Amino acid sequence: MKIPALLLGSAWSSIAIIDEPLPVRAIVGETVTLPCAVDGLPSKDKNSVQWLKGSTAKGYFALGFPPLGIERFTQKAGENKDYSLIIDDVQIEDEATFECQVTKHQLRSRQAHLTVLQPPQDVSMFPVSDGRSGRWPELDEQEGVLSVVEDEITKLRCVASSSKPATVLDWSISGASKNGTDSISGEVVKTTVSEMTFKAKKDDHQKFVTCKGRNEALDEPVIREVVLNVLSKPSISVELSSDSTTEGDDVTASCRTSANPPVVASDILWTVGGVRVENASGPTLQLNSVTSDMDLQLVECRARNSIGTSSSATPLRVTYAPKAINSSPERIVHDQLERAALKCEFAGNPKPEITWFRSHNQETQIGSGDFLEILELATSHAGEYICKAESVLGKAVSSVTLAVRGPPVITSQTVQTGDTLECAFIAEPEPILVQIRDVAVTDQREALVFKGTPEDFKNSQLSLNLERGQYECVVGNELGQVSKLINLKETGLPLEVILGTVIAVALLLAVAGAALWLRLRSMTRGQCYKAADWAGASKHSSGGTGHHHSRKDDNFATEISCLHLIRDLSTKSVNEIQSTSSHQSKKITSVQGSRAGHAHQSGSAIHDDGYGTESGSNNKNSEDSSQSESNSDYEVLVCTLNQSVSTGSEQIRVVFEGSDPSNVNATYFPENLRSQAAKIRQKQLINNQRPKARSVSQV
Template sequence: METRLLEPMESLISAFVLITFLQTALGAQEFYRQPTHESAVQGSSIVLRCIIKNRDGTVQWTHGGFGLGTERNLPGYDRYTMIGNTNSIDVDGNSIEEYSLKIDNLQLIDDTNYTCQVSPGDSDEGIISNMATVTVLVPPSPPILSGKVTIPVTLEKPTNVTCDALNGKPKAQITWKKDDVRIMENTYELTTTQPDGKRVDTRGIVTITAQPSDAGKKIECGAWNMALKEGEPLWTQATLDVQYAPKLTLTHSNPDRTIREVDEVKFTCSGEANPFQITWRWYRNGELQADVNGYQYTIPRITRDFHGQIIRCEAENSVGTTAVEHSLNILYGPKFKGDPAHVSVDQGERAELVCEAEGNPTAEITWRRQNKYSVLHTGSIYVIPSVREGMFGVYTCTATVLGFHEISRDIYVTENGPPQITSDATQYASIGDRAMIQCLSISSPKPIFVWSRNSQPIDYASSGRFSAPEEGLPFGGKSSLQILDVQEEDFGIYNCTVINTKGSATLMIKLEKSEEVQMAVIIGSAVGGVAVIFIIVIACIIYYKCRHSDNESYAETDSNTEIKKRDKNESPSEMTKSTLMDQWRQDYNYRYSAEFDDVDAKVGNTSGQYVCYDTERYGTMPTNHTNGHLYGEGVDDLGPLNRFENSYSTGYIPSTFRSPSRTDFTSGRVSANELASGRTSVNDFTSGRVSATDFTSGRVSTTDFSGRASADLVEPFRLPTADNTTSKLATNV
């Protein structure tokens, strides 16, 4: 019984020993044949060989590193199949199995790397074949010449003819022929790889210098690569059409005279070409005139800006482009270049005054003292070798061009001195707003501003809210200390120090909190102001008509005219005095607000008072920093400031009364009717056309102003002292 049970077990052991012996004797799994690199034309079929000896694992192909599967029909890959016999045994008794990969209808997607792999078996390790690369060859598309039927070439001028062979893999080689004769010289190729990284576009270029005999000849382009049969390139051909570019002539409507500013000018471009289908383009100084079409270009009103510019006519046909140009010569009057360059020097120093003007013909420059007729110098630069006391003042340069009106501008020569600060000592801001503390300095030469607080310079970088932009002015400069989002601790004293090479000045400026005004008060004041202005306008119109009627009733030769006029007027009321005074104060605040004329000069001191001159309008100059005089020659010397009154030498001078002297108001040469009728204005006092003797000659009494002025304003001609402690005066300078 025991013997029967042991027999099957002995059989199993014997079989196991036999299998182990056979595996050892026959060897491990290995490749009998591995795949190799292959090249084939797109659309054909290829086979990658993979034969395995003593296979123990599972076979799989990879395509670009990705497995295709283990089944022979490779589901999901219709064009891929594993083929070959799996039951062969060689002479040594080794099993031979084939798992070759067949690819039908080869496409560019098949252009990649392949490997044959066998997974590990029960007793063998996995194996991987050599990597095989499949190269898919793609023939180029039929070549395309730059012209389908005819190719235009320029007569006796090198012309490039192109031929494109696209989509080739590898790139196509281009061959040229002219009338069946191979062209070997002046040929080039350019290649561009397509986005798929495999196909290449090839452009062949041949440079032809056409001769008359080349007209009608045949030119051929051939494209070939390895996807085509040897010696059988793809050909295309065209006929040479020898042409020439347009030949042009440019004329304008003023051929016999020079073009003058504001003239209408018509330009005409004419020519010939083969072919004659021409596209016209016009350029002015290189800029395309897109709204101009055709062979004519009209400028209805030419200006000086056109002078020296180039008018270009460009004609293009299928062969090429030709252009002709005309340089414009425009006659025009003088015009100054840049801003006036004022000069500040010390006495005895050299002063160089520059005044440049453009014009065609060239502008001639002459120099005079203001309101003088004698010529000091001719030329754009006037040099005073050593400036003496009487030479400071205003110089006028005049630019003249023959046939045009002359123009003039004033250049100021000022004396250097220590800076002076003319800003208000008290300025205002509101919490949460942006404060603007302004420091205006009269300074020759230009000043340097330094802001400090509590004896420490302000650190703009670390503060984050403080900045101090500066502005250059004709007679000094302005620095504005800006404070963003004003806080309670920002109110207080700020120190503005101004430095130039002649000295320095300091002003302690107090920033105070501005009082808030109720909106109702603002609206009420605005409405009331409009109503008052309306009433005044109506009253002035009625008054003017009445006075005009009265004036007509009097004869100018009547010896009783002035007595009758005085009898017709009553003494000015207190309201009239206040109105005229307010007008003068408003005139001051307007002229010296933040929007002042940048040629005005202001001289003051650290008390916050001003001495102001309208230099642009009246041609005056700021005072000398040491004695309060202006220097000039003859009537150019304006004399000391205290010619008005001692109280005004450092106070406010209303802009309405800058030029006349005080004595002009006591000579009496004007009647109040002239003021009321509009024939004489307050400006007449400033221009010197009216003398104040009219007030004392017996022809005019102070009552003749009828509300326009009071006697207090004529004698002794004073304004009340300005209030520097309120915000009524302009703080923006």
């Protein structure tokens, strides 16, 4: 733009500033040119152009006419109308407002402000210690590694010094932005200080921490970066070779550590139940033959490194059979009608079940649990109480004696065996009299076999070696006197042995009976009949005496071919079997008397019900008793009917199977006698006779 010159005391001329300076920004060290061109200026006035520098607040001062006397400042001398101002190696102090003037002609250019920028002279990052963490954090500048301690507060500081304008500092850890606290100092040039605090985790190990400085004087941000080396004291876990161990077994404990720097084996120590295990170091611990008192004790591993010491523990679980650990006093005393609570404590893993019994009756349970409560005491409650603990691993027994103030209570058994008589008792207050008397001796003085003083029976039990017999135990205190008769017998087999023997014999008999039953079942499954000589007996005797029978068919006769004689229903033994070759049969006789030979002489009437049962045995005439020793019924297994049946015979005889198996032509089952009779009819083995099987007696 042309600015016309103002003519002072002269004629008007066309002098103008045709190129004016503009606001400019420069970085320290650069060269800045502030343009100024004047047109129409006479050559004689070339030295009338000069530059002003300053500010409205502080005022302006002239730089003078060229050549300028200020280092780094140069003003062109008007060649080609150019009066520009050149500033080399711009510095912060060069920042000002500049103006080009044609002084003689009173011409002034517009004002142009020179802004000088300065990048940060240095951007640095370093840790700040609070004095409580020892040597940490620590920066290895050469390696660019920052060592910090896990979970401890770490403070990092980033400083951007002497910049214009102030440098902006940004924080990040592996790309994740972090907040920092900034402070800026300086009037013209600024120093920015930013601090970031954080707690490093193990996962932060090997991550990058970055401080980035941004400034207008920088083409690219300034980055300062370090790698995190997260130091940690040992992280420990303890593992056992078995979650649950039975008493007496071995257990191996393993200590697993994770630490930076690593833990060395010699820095691993072990304790069990809080007690140091001597000569045990390293990552494993061998526990041999663990005991029940080690149950739930802590197995602890303690390890250390340069950062610190840490520990971890796990409980040892030992399974073991119940054990009595404590009982409320072995002897407790109460008044009558008071409430009593008896206590038994057992240790065991798994926890045992506790049951209560009286010592004299350990078959009847009277309570369960750690406590047995009796609400209103009587003297009958006095005595020894047994508490039993049981689990899958075993049993344990303990006892508590309850004394009730009153007359003594004698707890001994009334029947004892052996050479020693025991008189046990409970007395509260203490007994003043204990006597043993022999009941068999009538003289009272001679009957007294023992009379003791309180010193003799402080244990509430008196034991004496005595002969077999009946004795009276007498115990008295200041509240009364009681007695009990005790029979002392020879030592016999223990009850358990007797019971065991009886049970064993019963089992053997049961097995034998079962075997016999199976044997019978395995036979031909024929019909069991009772056979006897019931008819035609007179024809086989010399007298030919007649006989009576209950059958309607008087001529009923057959031969029954049979395999076995089962048993004598009258429990009389059969000792002789006589052979009859003519009929290929065998007749049963008894050595007890001529039971088969004399039966026909009795003439007794026999009633047969026709179903294999005998009802005629008891219908004999009385006179037959002299001729026959007894009535006998024989039950026989009828297997087959012999084909060679003598139909004319009037006498039934028991016939055993012949040697020729071809004679066996039929098998009869005992379930249905009627059907067997039908089979006999069908085979026409009995001619003109009613085919009905009968049982008879008087054999």
